[in-house]
Amino acid sequence: MEITRIGEGFGRWDELLALILSSFAYMDDVIDPPSSAHRLTLASLAQKAREEITFAAIEGGRLIGCIFCKPEQGFLYIGKLAIAPTSQGKGIGRRLLSLAEEIAREKGLPALRLETRIELTGNHATFARWGFAKTAENAHPGFTRTTSIEMQKRLD
Incomplete structure (x- = not known):
């Protein structure tokens, strides 16, 4: 397996969209x-x-698999971490997150941040095993109940 940065020459948008939709x-x-x-x-x-x-x-x-990383004030935000259903459980997500940690360090950002839905308790547990801790509960616009949680991983 190789991990490559998606840049200007990338032309597999249909395949990337299918990957995200299938894994979600x-x-x-x-x-x-x-x-x-x-x-x-x-x-x-x-x-x-x-x-x-x-x-x-x-x-x-x-x-x-794929990962989208967005520098924010004090964090590298992790979004659309997606692994093909047939490739889950093989350490790919962990490898992509390790790459995100490297990027955060290069940019002088002390932590990773992500959001996951409140109903996805399996995701909460996986991210906790990977060093993330719950830091907030949030509600999407129009909802009065918690719909997602924020998790952060401090980098040393």
Whole structure:
């Protein structure tokens, strides 16, 4: 498996969108509101990749994972960490997050930050095993209940 930065010459937007949608599909009947992944288009995904630091994991010529990293004040925000369902449990997510940690350190950012839906307790546990701690509860616009939690990982 190789991990490569998605840059200007990347032309596999349809495959990247399919990867994100397939890896987020299990959430469809679980979370409310629906995942923002459903609002992605080929054009908006390409724009997101231009604005953020994006990597793809490739194995046998096939996209099997991705991560989008966005520098913020004091954090590197992790979004759209996606692993193909058939490739989950093989350490790919952990490798992509390790790369995000390197980027955060290079940029002088002391922590990673991510958000995950309140209903996805398995994700909470996985991120906790990877060193993240819950730091906030949030509600999407129009909701009076908690719909997501924020988790951070301090880097030493």
